[in-house]
Amino acid sequence: QAGLTQPPSVSMGLRQTATLTCTGNNNNVDFQGAIWLQQHQGHPPKLLSYRSNDRPSGISERFSASRSGNTASLTITGLQSEDEADYYCSSWDRSLNAWVFGGGTKLTVL
Amino acid sequence: QVQLVESGGGVVQPGRSLRLSCAASGFTFTSYVIHWVRQAPDKGLEWVTFIQKDGGSKFYADSVKGRFTISRDTSKNTLYLQMNSLRAEDTAMYYCAREFDGFDMWGQGTMVTVS
Numbered sequence: 001q002a003g004l005t006q007p008p009s010v011s012m013g014l015r016q017t018a019t020l021t022c023t024g025n026n027n028n029v030d031f032q033g034a035i036w037l038q039q040h041q042g043h044p045p046k047l048l049s050y051r052s053n054d055r056p057s058g059i060s061e062r063f064s065a066s067r068s069g070n071t072a073s074l075t076i077t078g079l080q081s082e083d084e085a086d087y088y089c090s091s092w093d094r095s096l097n098a099w100v101f102g103g104g105t106k107l108t109v110l
Numbered sequence: 111q112v113q114l115v116e117s118g119g120g121v122v123q124p125g126r127s128l129r130l131s132c133a134a135s136g137f138t139f140t141s142y143v144i145h146w147v148r149q150a151p152d153k154g155l156e157w158v159t160f161i162q163k164d165g166g167s168k169f170y171a172d173s174v175k176g177r178f179t180i181s182r183d184t185s186k187n188t189l190y191l192q193m194n195s196l197r198a199e200d201t202a203m204y205y206c207a208r209e210f211d212g213f214d215m216w217g218q219g220t221m222v223t224v225s
């Protein structure tokens with residue numbers, strides 16, 4: 001099943017802003033929006049945002065998501081060392097009747 | 111305590127079967143869709159399957175269709191994944207994840223190695 005497209009890696013400096021992208025199509029991201037997950041090495045994923053721009057309680061305001069057409073974005077402001085992790089987007093695909101994931105972006109905080 | 115706990119993983123030979131369990135606690139099991147998601151070593155997340163809240167429709171990734179079966183026991187608040195005809199490429203950490211505005215809760219996972 002075709003997945004969503006994410007850049008494999010992004011590197012930004014401490015206290016800077018990182019924007020991660022996730023590209024799908026009109027059967028998934030454009031139709032349903034995307035969710036974003038953060039995963040630290042050796043841990044299960046954690047939900048950061050849903051419906052493209054809502055945050056679960058307890059998630060820092062430094063994380064904000066948006067969507068424009070087929071592309072979803074996650075912006076992390078004021079980067080901290082603990083933000084270094086893998087980030088995944090995901091969406092329900094109405095044509096595949098399946099959830100699809102992006103390949104993940106490894107964020108390095110320099 | 112609100113949690114999902116997976117169990118049943120292990121090392122299995124190619125072609126053999128294994129059944130995973132996901133025990134839910136602290137919330138009303140039948141009010142949520144719960145998924146299986148897997149992650150091969152040093153790879154990304156891959157959605158596997160889910161069953162509707164009413165226990166009706168089941169959806170599977172193409173990679174497991176015809177080999178894996180999801181089921182649940184509401185009296186035990188437990189979700190199962192029966193995995194048959196296992197292949198080396200099924201080697202992964204298997205997570206169960208609750209769906210509520212996205213995958214809002216995850217278990218710690220259970221490792222399956224096909225070798």
